[in-house]
Amino acid sequence: MKTMISLDSVEKTFGRQIVIPSFSLSIYSGEFLTLLGPSGCGKTTLMRMIAGFETPSAGEIYLDGQRVTDVPPYQRDMNMVFQHYALFPHMNVTDNILFGLKMKKVPAAEQRTRLQQVLELTQLSDLANRRPKQLSGGQQQRVAIARAIINNPKVLLLDEPLGALDFQLRKSLQLELKNLQKNLGITFVYVTHDQEEAMSMSDRIAVMNQGRIEQLGTPEEIYHHPHNRFVATFVGENNILTTKSGVHRGRTFAIRPEKVILAPISGRAPLSSPLPSSSNPSTYSSPLPSSSAPSTHSPRHTPPFPLSPSVQPTNTPPVPHHHLGTIQDISFHGNLHKIFVKLDGEESIVMAHQYDTPSFQPGQQVTIHWHPEDEVILH
């Protein structure tokens, strides 16, 4: 695959504070790469260095094979969609969108045709004469995107572009952005702290923490095979446990709440936590991930979707990793219940997701187990 952006040992320090220690990353042509991390992890600084608003303290940046480390932003063949849109208030939608072409002195006829294309693509044709202040947040975001893509950049940088929008609008714009990226074939570099957004849109995700990449991979790899504790807990919800005995004593592993199986202590067949097979998790590839299930209250802590169907409990052979526990709390999240179980004789509280109506009560004694292959060993 062709490399579009190459960051080679890039470093950034502000005064004595090291924001980005030596950082290398290759971004492929035409891919949708997300820099995901908590606020202050350096993802925005990294993007501003790619855009040219900050100069790296050390290292080199290449765009399509050309060294651009010291090239000013107005000479880089990439465009940015800003977090708060940064539209020009004294210009209408048309003039905002045409600004880039005017600066590059593109002939007027070509300006008009490209304007029409972009207005249609972003569904802004009816708003062409409005001023930014007369537009809603979602419409302003569309103008910001139109203003960037009309320049046919090699790379589109998006700095938390949906952060200021409400939940429903964010969902629909996520899809629009993803489709736009597929249709245009432009390399997208997307910055967000929203792991669900990152999951649903990206080809690859770079999970960042303290200026470093904790893990780089596809959404599936990140979700199912987190390399370390940070990734395991930052992306989706996870139970982090430590093996107390046996050969693997002291080993830390993660087990997703939807993989935890609870059963009443009375000896009935264990209830499975995953989704019933009727609503299978193929929602990943469907165009409307949010419509298949009622939205949850807290997207930040909820895995966006179960990524693999799991074994039906009836054929489950007796398995190890059995524990006894007491249900401490049950919380309702629309499409699922979160059940918090305190393991007997331990400090740990394990969370289990239950997608059908739970037959449990707080205070109830349960057995708790999971399949060993669902454990993810953390390093």
Place this chain on the structure above:
Amino acid sequence: MNNKGKYLAYPSLIWLTLFFLFPLMIIVLLSFFQRGLYGDIIYEWTLANYARFFEPLYLHIFFDTIIISVLTTCCCLILGYPLSYMISRMSSSWQNIWLLLVMIPFWINFLVRSYAWVIILRSQGLLNTLLLQLGLIDQPLSLLYNPTAVLIGLVYTLLPFMVLPIYVSLEQLDRRKLEAAYDLGATPSRAFWHITVPLTLPGIVTGSILVFVGTIGMFVVPEIMGGAKSSMLGNVIQNQFLSARDWPFGSTLSIMVILFSLILIYLYNRAVQAQQDERG
């Protein structure tokens, strides 16, 4: 607002009514009366004072005053904008120091400051002495008592009124808009003309109005630095009240200055309003 809150405004309202509105009404009334033989006032209605304003002598002074006001405004803008821009780019501690430097002249008596310029510019003054000592000139330059000297004095006096409003609007300018312009291919100079100037226009207009209106009514600077030859409308008004003892005509001239300023302020408000409507 709380209903009781309005009582707080009463002291200043009473003050303004007694010492501003009331005298202003007297001036308006006076402008319609006649001057008596010995500078007294004959209380008979007349429009003769207004007719006299349109005599060539006074129209000439009026237009001269407008020209020098326009020149002063332009000079203040050309000098003031870069200064404001520089200050707005500094770190906040340096900004405070520079804003202080801009405002310090306000603390010093206006007359003293004007005479300081006389000391600098007169034929045996600092500047001429320096140039003579350096051998750059043989004869002292006549830098004082001409229109240029008046312009220098006016620009010096009114520059802070240009710098401060522009500084405020530059401070409010969202830097991300500039970054967006750079990102879209605008060089720094094109971003300045396409983004910075239009977005700081309110500051430019406010500063220009303040300087222009301030210049039109000015009489101290032309009096001290302009000598006998150059006189502006403010000097004529001063003369009518003090030397000629023609209070009715002095009042008429004052009313004309006020009217002209009000028209300008009205036009300014309308322009700003239209701009805000455009922006939604």
